Amino acid sequence: MTSSPQTSAFAPAGGAVHTPKADMDVMRCLVCDIRNKSLCSSMDEEGLAALAHSSRQLLLPPGTTIVEEGEPALAFFNVTRGTVKLFKSLPDGRRQITGFADAGQFLGLSTAQTYSFGAETVDNVRLCRFLRPQLEALLSDYPTFERRLLAAVTDKLAEAQEQMLLLGRKTAREKVATFLLDRMRAFHQTANRRQEAENMASVPMTRVDIADYLGLTIETVSRTISAFRRSMLIASAENHRIRILSVATLLNIASGQKAD
Amino acid sequence: MTSSPQTSAFAPAGGAVHTPKADMDVMRCLVCDIRNKSLCSSMDEEGLAALAHSSRQLLLPPGTTIVEEGEPALAFFNVTRGTVKLFKSLPDGRRQITGFADAGQFLGLSTAQTYSFGAETVDNVRLCRFLRPQLEALLSDYPTFERRLLAAVTDKLAEAQEQMLLLGRKTAREKVATFLLDRMRAFHQTANRRQEAENMASVPMTRVDIADYLGLTIETVSRTISAFRRSMLIASAENHRIRILSVATLLNIASGQKAD
DNA sequence: CGCCAGACTTGATCTAAATCAAGGTTGCAT
DNA sequence: ATGCAACCTTGATTTAGATCAAGTCTGGCG
Structure with missing residues (x-):
């Protein structure tokens, strides 16, 4: 593995x-x-x-x-x-x-x-x-x-x-949006709250791990993240960090409203 | 619902x-x-x-x-x-x-x-x-x-x-095989052990429920059960019961060996 | 005892995501 | 600094399962 x-x-x-x-x-x-x-x-x-x-x-x-x-x-x-x-x-x-x-x-x-x-x-x-x-x-x-x-x-x-709801019923796009928001929440709970961290998500795991977590392939994860980046919903940051530019839109996507 | x-x-x-x-x-x-x-x-x-x-x-x-x-x-x-x-x-x-x-x-x-x-x-x-x-x-x-x-x-x-393993990584065939075996186990734990019940599975729920449990559509569930029946792996029995004719084969399928 | 609604099956077609296939990037070890 | 190995991205093609579309079966009720 x-x-x-x-x-x-x-x-x-x-x-x-x-x-x-x-x-x-x-x-x-x-x-x-x-x-x-x-x-x-x-x-x-x-x-x-x-x-x-x-x-x-x-x-x-x-x-x-x-x-x-x-x-x-x-x-x-x-x-x-x-x-x-x-x-x-x-x-x-x-x-x-x-x-x-x-x-x-x-x-x-x-x-x-x-x-x-x-x-x-x-x-x-x-x-x-x-x-x-x-x-x-x-x-x-x-x-x-x-x-x-x-x-x-x-x-x-x-x-x-x-x-289970995610794995059984969400689309690739919805899965990745949910994941990024969860990682943002995890970062907030974990980080030593220097408040720079607003809207940051910590993503220390590889694409393989993300794919195996979301029930997808690495290619689909990569494409979906790229699409979010192109749509300016997220931006890459230094060492395994992603900045979430539009939490609201990502929330909509994560919960299945087709809004984007 | x-x-x-x-x-x-x-x-x-x-x-x-x-x-x-x-x-x-x-x-x-x-x-x-x-x-x-x-x-x-x-x-x-x-x-x-x-x-x-x-x-x-x-x-x-x-x-x-x-x-x-x-x-x-x-x-x-x-x-x-x-x-x-x-x-x-x-x-x-x-x-x-x-x-x-x-x-x-x-x-x-x-x-x-x-x-x-x-x-x-x-x-x-x-x-x-x-x-x-x-x-x-x-x-x-x-x-x-x-x-x-x-x-x-x-x-x-x-x-x-x-x-989660089932929802994220198993095929339709593997999902349905796993489900039927689980229902057999549930029946064994629940039933008042009149020993007729050997290899019986209790399936009181509808196809819609099974599909929503396995992350599939009702059509796929129906087709897969039909295929198992045609292959003589299972047989329908009275009131929402299914008799499992080959536990071993179903176990193989459930765990991903392509044997059938 | 036959009707009807809900549940199920089966077939034809479509599509989201997988698979196959190249590259491109990155960072660490020399 | 350079090379390579692991990681990631992007594109072309395929496919498992979804969707669309008819039926068929069943059992509860008048």
Whole structure:
């Protein structure tokens, strides 16, 4: 599926790095820059110490496998920087990316013994890994944390339903418009709000990933983005950024009004 | 979207019936024929009494609206008989059915103030309705119930990811094969296991619903089912049943091996 | 017990997006 | 700086499934 640096979140070679000092680790969650934007926001100071104690921080380069389809579901992850792609594959290699987890999102929940999906870093990713027994202890010890997780999974389910509508019933044009707006929203939630960022979308993934996410081919994605650019609805910006010039028009397209 | 009996789970006209006697109601969950197959299995006898006390039972005819897209999310439901369809729509009427909830499944969870999806009965449906405050009390009072709900939502999310793979990357033939096998599995979980039922699939929904679930048109669904019948992979049976004559072949098709 | 409406099937034609096929760009490694 | 490999774009052609268009089947009701 993906190219070169085939490291793993469990056997960390390549760029994978554990934070070393245990005493610094107690502070990790307390000073985490995205703790208000994630599950961790359900925790008080004591809880944050418990979180830090229950997890290890990993730093992973682009293209690293975090979770392998069909492998034992040993851990749960919280993304604290960068973007992760989640996907499912058919035996012949066709692939569907089921979501992108940006900073503040979790991944790796599973009821079964094995993961039913794969996960791989898109860019440089920092994440916190909770082994299953430790996650379960946290859920039991901190009811607010469990409640927050239930809410987060419920939200993911609503997102998944929205994506099913996109995959089953939207045209290529509508799919790409929806994607760009979603990436703008993701950027707003993630970015450290220097307000230059108005109408910016962060698109760290390749055309292949976008196509596999939208149920299209790379050619169709490319053509559609080019068409939007020609119509002055968007403009390319530096390093994997796109500026959205007409949110309103894109919103119309995304929701199926043929307006353009 | 759907035809005539436009009743509602909140303003029950038509065939909607509340069980009347309060004292009989205490027993309801205790004697429920599907309690081992649903969320309720997490409850002991005392818990079941609390469940019965917190919910009302509704009996709804085919085509009844249970939940309306965009309406306040006031309740949570547990289906105890029949099949419910969940869907999302675009402004111009295009519709995606995101899932069918058979007996034993829940629906109606929402983090937002309003439902992001609609729900409607497919056939005669019996369900238990929990108003939100009552559901929340149950979650707080019965940690095993909350844990079970978390597991159930996690499973639904995995199902949704599987459906995204189907919608984004499978051919019409593969979609229909997958659907028929899923309906067989649903029937096995639901049916009162008279063992005649081997290889039977229950298909109470119309071609329109199947098409809206698989991201196809009714014509393509019809043609594909006809082709499977001609190839002797399936055979029609009495009242909305299909007998699967070659599970193995259908499994191959569903997973993308071109074998037929 | 035969009519009718809704559900389903089948065939002919069309089209959005896939596939096939060249290039063009970019950025990193030498 | 240069070369190459991965990534992206654009054009020509094909095709799976949509759309358009008749029918046929079914079961509930008078």
